[in-house]
Amino acid sequence: MNVGGGRSVSRQLISLNVGKPITVEYKGKELETGIYKQSVQGNVFLGNELFDGDGQADLVHHGGPDKAVCVYPYEHYPYWETQLGKPLDYAAFGENLTVTGMLETDVCIGDIFQVGEAVLQVSQPRYPCFKLSQKHGASDLPAQVLKTGFSGFYFRVLQTGYISGTSAIHKHESHPAQVKVVEILRLLASARTDRDQDTLQRMMELDVLASVVKEKFQRWLDEAPLNG
Known part of the structure; x- marks a missing residue:
């Protein structure tokens, strides 16, 4: 990107x-x-x-x-x-x-x-x-x-x-x-195989991140094992 x-x-x-x-x-x-x-x-x-x-x-x-x-x-x-x-x-x-x-x-x-x-x-x-x-x-x-x-x-x-x-x-x-804003954009645009569990979990701890984005990241975490 x-x-x-x-x-x-x-x-x-x-x-x-x-x-x-x-x-x-x-x-x-x-x-x-x-x-x-x-x-x-x-x-x-x-x-x-x-x-x-x-x-x-x-x-x-x-x-x-x-x-x-x-x-x-x-x-x-x-x-x-x-x-x-x-x-x-x-x-x-x-x-x-x-x-x-x-x-x-x-x-x-x-x-x-x-x-x-x-x-x-x-x-x-x-x-x-x-x-x-x-x-x-x-x-x-x-x-x-x-x-x-x-x-x-x-x-x-x-x-x-x-x-x-x-x-x-x-x-x-x-x-x-x-x-950075672009870090969240990269995650939202990432292919499933590129999603890192540790990074997603870190973003879930960001309380100021919009709820709809956090809900998406949580769904990804709940799915089959990702790269970690």
């Missing part, structure tokens, strides 16, 4: 993006999706699970307390513009916050940041789904995201409040476990 993505720069919010689900066509069928977000100006209130004016269509795989805010590093945009052969607007990956200085190789699960009035904690990587393919017309885009490690990540909300596109980002706390 390539986990480069350019030199990390100063931590900054580039764009705040929200949008309600819309219906589009995908492979000859109607598809409801919340990936088509738009950059917005002014203050927007962030509640415990989402921004005012935002929404998700698939509440099984998107949204909820551990996926309240989707974040994507702007440093990856030039790479994807080259791969996709087109310029990309903010929120190209359906993210709420387009940022700089917060790469998946630097940010750790459990790190706490303040953005505007809100206090947020990193909960898990963003795992790519087929709706990226629908939006950008590249059928292998989710696989490309996994291969590069350019996934983005999610915040849970520790303190609600207003955020604007010009809000500063301040780091409040680094989690002592120092588990």
